[in-house]
Ligand code: HEM
């Protein structure tokens with residue numbers, strides 16, 4: 001709770017900054033990676049890899065900040081989450097994050113980690129301020145696999161990000177959207193959507 005009795009803090013200012021920072025990195029990566037394929041020609045390599053390096057740093061710090069039992073538990077998908085979701089047809093009160101939000105988080109985590117890991121390997125093929133290129137570090141077959149993984153994770157990423165943005169802009173999700181800007185939801189919104197035994201504020 002903050003000074004206003006009616007407000008329940010959902011995201012601290014640092015969490016919100018990280019959400020928007022990671023979102024900016026990912027949208028930059030998707031735009032610089034995909035627009036050239038669609039025929040919009042510009043010097044995309046440098047902004048693309050710089051956003052990739054920035055996202056890597058942000059993700060490491062985000063993981064470091066998440067390493068508390070309470071926080072990990074709030075994002076963990078348990079068997080009872082799935083059981084109750086099915087039994088109630090999706091209308092049950094969850095903890096801090098709903099099952100859908102946890103699935104979105106884990107999907108985005110998986111695609112980020114695959115594209116970041118393959119992206120870092122691809123970075124070895126270009127000159128950066130840190131090293132000179134070495135295209136022969138892997139054989140053609142291994143490069144093939146790296147490129148395919150990078151491409152597939154990007155494509156799946158585009159649909160999950162579109163879904164994420166679509167749902168966060170829907171009217172019934174307005175309290176969550178507000179909480180990603182201002183940090184809080186109202187006590188009423190808390191009571192409507194959350195089980196106090198599962199999210200201890
Ligand atoms: C193994 C990797 C990761 C772990 C262990 C992890 C863990 C967590 C946890 C425990 C939370 C809940 C924090 C809370 O609400 O207090 C969270 C929230 C969140 N995560 Fe992750 N995460 C990982 C990767 C990622 C990646 C790759 C992204 C985005 C590219 C991401 C974006 C977010 C966002 C936007 C939130 C909600 C805002 C926040 O609470 O910070 N996470 N994560």
Ligand code: HEM
Pocket residue numbers: 010019022023024026027097100101102104105108161164165168169176177178179180
């Ligand atoms: C215009 C763009 C975006 C909007 C409007 C938006 C909105 C939001 C909102 C409102 C939440 C908070 C939900 C809550 O309080 O539980 C959230 C969470 C989160 N966002 Fe975004 N976001 C955007 C872009 C992105 C991008 C590009 C990524 C990374 C690919 C991302 C990753 C996440 C993750 C992993 C979470 C936590 C899981 C969840 O709550 O669904 N967001 N976003």
